[in-house]
Amino acid sequence: MTKVLVIDDDVALVKALRIGLTARGDVVATAPSGTDGITQVALFHPDLVILDLGLPDLDGLEVCRRIREFSDVPVIVLSAYGDERRKVEALDGGADDFITKPFGMAELEARLRVAVRHSAARAGHGTELPTTLRVGDLEVDMVHHMATKSGVPLALTSREFELLAYLARYAGKVCTHHMILKDVWGPGYGAESNYVRVYTHRLRKKLNDDEGRLLRTVPGIGYQLVADAPDPP
Amino acid sequence: MPSLQALNGTYRRAVVGTLVALAAQGVLLAVLLPFRSHLSVATPALVFLVPVIIGVVVGGFWAGALAAVAGLLFYDIFFLPPYGNLTVHAAANWLALLVYLVVVLVMTRVVTQLNAARDEARRREQDAGRLFELSQALIGDIDITELLDHIVTTVQTVFSPRWTALLLPAAALPAGRDGPNLSVAARAGQELSTDELTSLTASGGQIRSLGMDRRASSGRVAVALVASNRPVGLLVLQEVQFARQDRALLGTFANQAALAVERAQLQEQALRTRLLEEIDRWRGAMMGAVSHDLRTPLASVKAAVSSLRQDGGALNDADRAELLELIELQSDRLARLVTNLLDMTRIESGALAVRPTLMPLDELVDESLAAVNGLVPRCRVHFEAPADLPLLEIDHVLMGQVLANLLENAARLCPDGSPIRIGARSSGTPAVPLVEVSVADEGPGIAAEDRERVFEMFSQNGGGARSGLGLTIAKAFVEAHGGTIWIDPAVERGARVVFTVPAATNVAQHA
Numbered sequence: 001m002t003k004v005l006v007i008d009d010d011v012a013l014v015k016a017l018r019i020g021l022t023a024r025g026d027v028v029a030t031a032p033s034g035t036d037g038i039t040q041v042a043l044f045h046p047d048l049v050i051l052d053l054g055l056p057d058l059d060g061l062e063v064c065r066r067i068r069e070f071s072d073v074p075v076i077v078l079s080a081y082g083d084e085r086r087k088v089e090a091l092d093g094g095a096d097d098f099i100t101k102p103f104g105m106a107e108l109e110a111r112l113r114v115a116v117r118h119s120a121a122r123a124g125h126g127t128e129l130p131t132t133l134r135v136g137d138l139e140v141d142m143v144h145h146m147a148t149k150s151g152v153p154l155a156l157t158s159r160e161f162e163l164l165a166y167l168a169r170y171a172g173k174v175c176t177h178h179m180i181l182k183d184v185w186g187p188g189y190g191a192e193s194n195y196v197r198v199y200t201h202r203l204r205k206k207l208n209d210d211e212g213r214l215l216r217t218v219p220g221i222g223y224q225l226v227a228d229a230p231d232p233p
Numbered sequence: 234m235p236s237l238q239a240l241n242g243t244y245r246r247a248v249v250g251t252l253v254a255l256a257a258q259g260v261l262l263a264v265l266l267p268f269r270s271h272l273s274v275a276t277p278a279l280v281f282l283v284p285v286i287i288g289v290v291v292g293g294f295w296a297g298a299l300a301a302v303a304g305l306l307f308y309d310i311f312f313l314p315p316y317g318n319l320t321v322h323a324a325a326n327w328l329a330l331l332v333y334l335v336v337v338l339v340m341t342r343v344v345t346q347l348n349a350a351r352d353e354a355r356r357r358e359q360d361a362g363r364l365f366e367l368s369q370a371l372i373g374d375i376d377i378t379e380l381l382d383h384i385v386t387t388v389q390t391v392f393s394p395r396w397t398a399l400l401l402p403a404a405a406l407p408a409g410r411d412g413p414n415l416s417v418a419a420r421a422g423q424e425l426s427t428d429e430l431t432s433l434t435a436s437g438g439q440i441r442s443l444g445m446d447r448r449a450s451s452g453r454v455a456v457a458l459v460a461s462n463r464p465v466g467l468l469v470l471q472e473v474q475f476a477r478q479d480r481a482l483l484g485t486f487a488n489q490a491a492l493a494v495e496r497a498q499l500q501e502q503a504l505r506t507r508l509l510e511e512i513d514r515w516r517g518a519m520m521g522a523v524s525h526d527l528r529t530p531l532a533s534v535k536a537a538v539s540s541l542r543q544d545g546g547a548l549n550d551a552d553r554a555e556l557l558e559l560i561e562l563q564s565d566r567l568a569r570l571v572t573n574l575l576d577m578t579r580i581e582s583g584a585l586a587v588r589p590t591l592m593p594l595d596e597l598v599d600e601s602l603a604a605v606n607g608l609v610p611r612c613r614v615h616f617e618a619p620a621d622l623p624l625l626e627i628d629h630v631l632m633g634q635v636l637a638n639l640l641e642n643a644a645r646l647c648p649d650g651s652p653i654r655i656g657a658r659s660s661g662t663p664a665v666p667l668v669e670v671s672v673a674d675e676g677p678g679i680a681a682e683d684r685e686r687v688f689e690m691f692s693q694n695g696g697g698a699r700s701g702l703g704l705t706i707a708k709a710f711v712e713a714h715g716g717t718i719w720i721d722p723a724v725e726r727g728a729r730v731v732f733t734v735p736a737a738t739n740v741a742q743h744a
Contacts, residue, residue: 011645012533012563019556020540023547054525056677101532104539
């Protein structure tokens with residue numbers, strides 16, 4: 001049972017989501033505006049928030065930032081715009097994933113499960129960084145800077161290791177090029193997304209993940225490390 | 234080559250000067266003659282200098298020279314013994330005669346030069362004045378069409394040719410004036426004959442100066458306007474008589490005109506670029522809004538359908554019914570959006586025709602409630618209107634759409650089932666009767682700064698959830714009826730949209 005909060009002003013969509021998610025066994029709360037939604041996050045303690053970017057009172061990006069001020073709850077952003085820029089902004093601002101309207105319930109449910117599972121794994125670590133990160137059969141040893149896949153050690157350069165460690169730390173979350181560059185390469189970077197492309201390509205080779213099922217590409221946005229890729233809807 | 238008028242002037246001045254000088258010589262001769270035995274040899278020589286000076290000053294060098302010759306003859310014949318002939322005896326008298334000659338010559342020369350310098354100064358001053366006058370016309374902030382007219386009129390006034398024409402390359406013509414390679418963009422003075430026009434434009438589009446040579450005879454003069462090494466136009470003066478400095482003056486002016494034309498052209502280009510950018514931005518906003526508006530109902534339909542298909546077993550009957558109803562309503566909403574889009578296209582292309590009929594307001598309300606089909610439950614709508622409200626003179630299809638759009642907005646923004654109030658009252662004058670209809674909800678309302686913008690096409694952020702086409706269509710249809718639509722600023726809670734429609738004269742609804 002997952003507690004889901006839907007923040008959206010479109011009555012019809014909220015109704016469809018409430019019925020659909022309830023039928024799947026989730027507990028659903030709804031909020032028709034941004035301010036209402038922020039309050040609900042504090043009161044209802046949802047396991048996951050579905051947030052529409054176009055709200056009548058506050059900008060969705062602003063709502064996301066305000067939620068992040070006091071909560072680590074995974075946020076999936078609904079966007080009706082085909083606008084990559086706003087998605088990237090939302091992800092940079094703390095959202096975990098996005099889904100573009102219109103979408104099927106199965107797809108939403110899959111995204112929802114990934115976000116909840118990884119956020120639970122992250123929460124298990126507590127506030128201190130764990131010595132070992134596990135994403136599926138992948139194990140990242142932060143102390144010895146070593147990674148294994150199904151128990152087999154991977155030969156990684158130090159940059160490759162750092163990239164993998166970063167994605168593993170935020171497993172389940174869509175990490176934008178910008179976020180990855182800033183954290184793995186350093187604060188002076190931010191626009192050189194081709195670096196990330198080159199290194200993810202090498203990582204995939206070494207992870208034996210040429211199809212990108214483990215290290216998913218989110219086109220035009222960034223990358224996401226997923227334990228077991230959701231079944232195709 | 235001096236112009237004919239200038240020539241006349243000089244000639245007349247010389248003649249007048251000569252006559253005056255000779256008359257003065259004659260008068261002085263007559264005055265001095267009785268006393269010649271009492272006078273020294275030098276006195277008449279000095280006296281005869283006076284008419285020479287007058288002659289030079291009034292008539293120029295030749296008048297002075299003639300006066301000097303006359304003075305010399307008078308002096309020699311009447312005042313140097315022996316009198317009555319040109320013979321001179323005494324050596325001293327020879328000397329006096331010689332001195333007279335030298336003085337006269339030197340003086341004539343000096344005075345002539347002074348005169349010339351004065352004339353030159355005056356001419357320069359005149360040129361400077363004309364140039365100032367010319368350039369004054371170029372510095373104002375005027376559009377290019379006006380500028381071109383200004384250039385030719387000024388040239389026409391200053392140089393008075395038969396006509397002046399300004400030719401521009403076709404590519405550089407201001408919007409709305411087009412033609413062959415090189416065509417007349419502005420002209421002044423007499424009308425151009427067809428032959429002249431052909432000879433102007435048939436030059437193969439070449440911009441080249443012509444007749445600006447100092448030795449060229451009077452006739453057609455063409456000046457190329459060149460700015461930043463790029464020819465921007467050609468200034469043509471037909472049958473112009475140039476005074477001495479006029480060519481240089483025209484050249485200088487042409488340079489300034491070229492700069493001004495280029496600047497105006499650049500300005501126009503910048504304006505056009507800005508306009509294109511604006512259109513692009515608007516088109517982007519429109520695409521975004523259309524896709525937003527179309528995807529919103531689609532999103533709920535798809536979510537509901539996928540629920541029904543995949544989790545059919547987990548849904549109870551009530552849920553299933555609710556989802557099905559939702560799908561139907563959202564499909565209707567989608568259909569209305571498409572209608573709105575088509576209507577908008579009709580409005581944009583000017584194909585909107587209003588076919589007014591007489592109709593009571595309550596019937597219109599019924600019609601629009603049917604149009605929003607179930608999205609707005611009847612029980613939420615509170616309709617109040619005075620019993621003596623006149624019949625509306627409206628196109629009921631268009632006006633029904635207006636009311637439907639307003640009702641749909643109200644219902645969508647106030648999901649809690651709060652009432653939607655439709656009100657009406659008579660307004661306008663007995664001659665032009667109007668009915669003011671209002672739709673009020675208790676939703677989030679519209680911020681004061683957005684009250685104008687919500688009616689703009691796709692005011693995405695301004696209207697918040699009230700975005701999209703609904704209000705824009707409403708405004709267009711109301712205006713097509715000659716009415717106005719606005720957001721009531723005096724409402725504290727919710728929003729109240731008010732619009733006026735034409736009403737029938739003297740026909741009460743329930744009469």
